Amino acid sequence: MPFILLSDVDGSVRKAYGVKKTLGLFVGRVSFVIDKKGIIRHAFSSQTRATAHVGEALNILKSLS
Numbered sequence: 512m513p514f515i516l517l518s519d520v521d522g523s524v525r526k527a528y529g530v531k532k533t534l535g536l537f538v539g540r541v542s543f544v545i546d547k548k549g550i551i552r553h554a555f556s557s558q559t560r561a562t563a564h565v566g567e568a569l570n571i572l573k574s575l576s
Contacts, residue, residue, distance in 0.1 A: 514572075533558045540564070544571045 519525050522538065530539040542564040544553040553571040557563055
């Protein structure tokens, strides 16, 4: 892939971006599309639609190119 993916194993990035827990219990699930300049172009948050994150990110990437 011509872009970097990040897996936030220790939760430090989640905390830095202010992703809150769902119902105060479950770690939030948010996918960010960030451009080369470091600008967040899109954020998709869904705890219940985990499989939608990939499609949502790909659609945004296509629209930015």
